[in-house]
Amino acid sequence: MPESFLPGGFVNAVVRVGDTVRRPASARTAFVRDLLRLLEAAGWGGAPRYLGVDEQGREVLGYLDGHVAWEPRQPAAVSSDESLVAVARLVREFHDLTAGTPLAGAQEVVCHNDLSPKNTVYRPTVVGGELRPVAFIDWDIAAPGARIHDVAHVCWQYLGLGPSVGDDVAEAARRVRLIADSYGLPDRGSLVTTILWWQDRCWRGIESAADAGSVAMGRLRDAGVVQEVQRAYRWVAGHRDVLERALR
Ligand SMILES: Nc1ncnc2c1ncn2[C@@H]1O[C@H](COP(=O)(O)OP(=O)(O)O)[C@@H](O)[C@H]1O
Ligand SMILES: [Mg+2]
DSSP states (O other), X not given: OOOEEOTTOSSSOOEEETTEEEEOOOTTHHHHHHHHHHHHHTTOOSSOOEEEEXXXXXXXXXXXXXXXXXXXXXXXXXXXXXXXXXXXXXHHHHHHHHTTSGGGTTSSEEEOSOOSGGGEEEEESSTTOOXXXXXXXXXXXXXXXXXXXXXXXXXXXXXXXXGGGTTOHHHHHXXXXXXXXXXXXXXXXXXXXXXXXXXXXXXXXXXXXXXTTOHHHHHHHHTTHXXXXXXXXXXXXXTHHHHHHHHO
């Protein structure tokens, strides 16, 4: 069967073969397998199916039809309030399915750890309707964690928290609140701190992996991602009061 390269990946070479996707296996493959099987057994449609390992040792996953929002310019429906609410509810669903399972270990849930539009499949949920999030892909850094970690990552990535938000900080703050409310996050007191924690961790992680010889991380650094994330950190830190007030 012919293989076609799938654009939109930032780390891995991902190809489509028929109704499947092949990704390089990693140290996390067994965990991802168990997680995707747990979600499938629960009848949850928000993640690809795990189908095994191919003759080249690659992970085989089910191909999810739809629009993956990896390009900078996106249809308005992708960033609409309705889509944000739906993302938050999807996150809540898989968190609840993993809570209390051996996969979550001593932590609250299994976190995806890289939730963003570029790892989200959108589809019109009714014929002729607007695009809405229906599934998350790229589960390879999923791990036991706290609910607030994924919620904070969602706020950062789906709202693009950083200088590109522009002057309407109040509107961004309203949407942070919308995400927390739609998820049903009980304790928001440390949400903004957790967004900053992610941003800090992200640029430091790219830097140290690039220094250690990671080609993918070196590429991100060369593309200016470290400075971009540092600017985003400073933006969130600078608007912390407004963001936190909206959450109270
Ligand atoms: N299960 C899937 N169904 C449909 N498309 C997929 C699937 N997995 C990956 N893709 C496509 O491949 C691209 C790269 O995959 P991804 O898992 O995000 O790789 P990376 O780890 O490099 O970010 C995605 O942007 C998406 O377009
Ligand atoms: Mg990805």
